[in-house]
Amino acid sequence: MPQELKEEVEEAVALLGSTFTAFATQVLVERARQVKHSHGLTILGDEARDSFVEMMANPPDPSEALKKTLGVRSVVV
Amino acid sequence: MAEVKIESLHKHHDRSSFDCGNEELDRYLKQLARQHQDKGFAKTWVAVLEGSINVIGYVSLAMGHVTFENADPEVFARLPRHPMPVLHVARIATDKSYQGRGIASMLLGHAVDVAIAASESMGVYALELVAIDSAAYEFYLRRGFLPVKGDSMHLYAPIGTLKSARAT
Numbered sequence: 001m002p003q004e005l006k007e008e009v010e011e012a013v014a015l016l017g018s019t020f021t022a023f024a025t026q027v028l029v030e031r032a033r034q035v036k037h038s039h040g041l042t043i044l045g046d047e048a049r050d051s052f053v054e055m056m057a058n059p060p061d062p063s064e065a066l067k068k069t070l071g072v073r074s075v076v077v
Numbered sequence: 078m079a080e081v082k083i084e085s086l087h088k089h090h091d092r093s094s095f096d097c098g099n100e101e102l103d104r105y106l107k108q109l110a111r112q113h114q115d116k117g118f119a120k121t122w123v124a125v126l127e128g129s130i131n132v133i134g135y136v137s138l139a140m141g142h143v144t145f146e147n148a149d150p151e152v153f154a155r156l157p158r159h160p161m162p163v164l165h166v167a168r169i170a171t172d173k174s175y176q177g178r179g180i181a182s183m184l185l186g187h188a189v190d191v192a193i194a195a196s197e198s199m200g201v202y203a204l205e206l207v208a209i210d211s212a213a214y215e216f217y218l219r220r221g222f223l224p225v226k227g228d229s230m231h232l233y234a235p236i237g238t239l240k241s242a243r244a245t
Binding site for chain 2: 040042043044045046047049050051052053055057060061064065067068069070072074077
């Protein structure tokens with residue numbers, strides 16, 4: 001870890017009255033829980049949400065590109 | 078010349094020499110795909126040449142959910158409050174020796190068929206693709222999957238759109 005980042009973490013550790021190892025362990029566990037909780041879950045921001053809602057409420061006709069992709073039924077190499 | 082077949086990943090499939098150019102995607106196929114399949118985390122379909130057991134492409138599928146950072150009653154008037162189920166294309170890759178021949182399109186088509194079939198039995202709003210980088214994002218865009226504003230990672234195709242595409 002670069003010294004600058006280490007010092008920043010050590011300041012936070014001092015504020016909590018914790019130790020570097022205890023703090024690192026706690027952060028790792030919290031992040032692991034977050035990853036497990038959010039796995040398979042997509043959280044869209046406001047702009048993306050509006051696009052998504054519109055798309056799901058009014059599914060557009062398939063584009064030529066999509067039709068072409070789905071037209072690939074067999075490949076010979 | 079041999080025809081490409083899509084099969085459910087099985088222990089007899091040889092994945093040892095698979096090289097798509099992305100180590101993480103190679104490692105997933107070689108080390109985790111079967112384990113995830115056995116545990117029910119994701120189902121992997123592989124592309125092989127007819128009569129061969131060598132994997133030349135794969136797609137892994139799992140159920141996913143979409144929710145929003147923020148939503149108001151206007152949003153919930155159009156969609157349910159609970160996270161919306163989607164069929165999530167977790168990973169897709171083609172071996173470098175076979176890229177550019179349409180194998181990824183064939184695998185995506187298979188994912189679409191799985192999504193449509195699943196939607197006959199359970200709630201599935203859309204197929205969801207998550208691009209691992211900008212090249213993957215462009216790849217999905219060129220294949221007709223739909224972007225959402227302000228997000229350069231997720232693309233979708235509503236089930237209704239996919240059914241229409243399959244009907245034509």
